Amino acid sequence: MQTDVYSAVTFIQIVVLCVLGIVLLSFRIRSEDKTFNLRLARGLLALSYFMLALPAIIEYFFDGGFNLMWVEIFTPPGSAIQSMFFAITFLTILQPALITRNQILLHLAVVLGAIILYLVAAFNVQNYKWVIHIGVAAYFCLLFIYTRYFIKKYQVSLRRLEEYYDEDEQGRLKWVKISFFAALSLGIIASGSAYFPFRIYVCFVVTYILFYSWFAIRFINFLARSDFYIAATAYEPEHLTPEIIIESDPVKEKKLENSLKQWVLDEGYKKGDISTEEVARLLETDLPFFRNYFHNHMPCDFRTWRNELRIKKAQELIADHPESSLNQIAQEVGFITKSNFYLYFKKTTGQSPADYRDQIAAKK
Template sequence: MAEIYYLLTWGTFWLMLLCFVFLLTVSVPRRDDLRSYKRVRLLLAWGVFFLMTLVNLTELSMSDSRTNDDIWYTRLMTLWIGACVAPVFSIVNITLINSHFFSWRSLVRDLVIPLVLVAGNVFLFEIFSAKSLAFLFAYVVFIVYYVFVVVAYTVIFLRNYRQYSIRLNNYFSEPGSNLLKWTVTTQFLATSSGIMAFVSLFMPHGWLCVFALFLNILYPYYAIRFINYAFQFPVIAPVVEEVMEEEPVVRDSVLMLEDIVGEWEKDKRYLQPELNIEMVAHELSTNRTYLSSYINTCKNKNFKEWISDLRIAEAQRLLLSEPKTPINEIGERVGFSDKGNFSTRFSKSVGMSPSLWRKTHLK
């Protein structure tokens, strides 16, 4: 088991080095609105590489026959690295869906606290012993802080992702524009690695083989996804960059918007594929924030639901008036660029598939 672990440790080191070089050398589009992305790219490359390299070198420097002191130092190192990697990964992940989230002050705070805790634990361990009440108390405090950081950042990510999803549905008419679902996967993978690190504190040393193997999968996967994000960014930039604030909709403005929105619906301009709220606001000569507020308040829907319901109603009309027209063609004509999306939205709205609905209503 020891040989396998050392092999994995060396493998992890070289893989981390490869990802580090990959993150820093691959060119990304030159855009001013990618400033936050470029900051967290440096953080992801240097921060994670430094921390994981420190772990690997420490592990490789220890002898096969580990003393009790070695085991305690490994536990403290695991807590320290985990308490640093959790905020680094989470801050990077959250910044991808909310570019206003990143803050150097918060990052420094989240890295200094575990450094102080590990230094205090090492000091007490050297002065007293692993069985002293002072050290055990400090160790428990460190564990509690570690658990708090992992849970807190998972909750913060989920809250930000929920807000991102709301902004997304208030901007795009097609769910295919959601290119950041992978951030949820990586966040939970990172949380899982944090849980595994915590469990390793109470397990035999061989358990770290599983942890090392897990990191060998997580970090390269995340690095590749992270680089691809820069090329997907132009599509989702309005959602990631701008945190929309609802504007109050006054009575006179409601009446005015009702008229122009009614005309827009009557002209069936919602049949345009891949609509977004910016395009509709431009056609209606208003701003996207105000239009979004109107749709949310007066239609009691988000933008995606509003457009989808209009298209479904038109699809129902065509399904009955043109019984020989293929389902796929009708889906395309009413603005759905994807066959699966049309069937899914239709079934969710009506309660049955387009073909079954047509068959039922043509009897």
């Protein structure tokens, strides 16, 4: 019975991982200089899926024909390569336009060079287990470095997105953080999975199949909307700084005031995924003057002001169309994530959207 279950789980593992790898490779990314990192990350991620399937293929088709010594020796470098491929993928998601190909290729060369030295030592030292211990220690050091670097770049990427779009973007990047630490945990657990009891091992395999399937889908969704991230990360930060001295110009200020009134009448605030610079350009001004105007002539900054307009419109839609879903209303008024909508709605009105709808219904 256990043999049949193990064979079935192994076969499913092979099929799912290989199919996901093929799907990743077949997803088309336009060939441009700015998409090189995305194409490289896609290829490395697909390769990591095939690498994950390789031991299962050997196990399934060659009746577990593993040499224990080889398994012990190749586990640390295999785990290190997997971690490296995933780390590059995550960094590309966070900063698709800032991680250079030279940085990626140099890191690949360093890690692969260290792995070659490790393998040479492991196969030429009589007590190879000492080399394995060193390899495992180096693997965990690599994980520590990747984790610190990821946390740092995550904060940088989040700040850039929020500066560029003048939106709270934590909800949009939350899946990246969850995925990173889930992959990190699974990688650590996988290094000792060969010693698990049968039932725990099967549960672990099912768990990581589900995770890698989910991650592949999220990564493809990211690729489909990569322009959103590239635009923000490629933007020069000095252009985003509001601490620029702008001379007062009553004529330009009056023109911008009228343009803002018309923009509100046209419900321009309902358009999401648009940078503040694009809004300023639509209003026929530049970003420094636009931000300076809000600083000197408006009660709050542009982000807060736009969100207040969105919440006001959402209140109208909830009152007029109580049968509409709140998520649909959130998207209609310009909120990209429902978490931001619920947060700002409660912050502005003092109650949740659902409570507000119930209150409107009770009055009727």
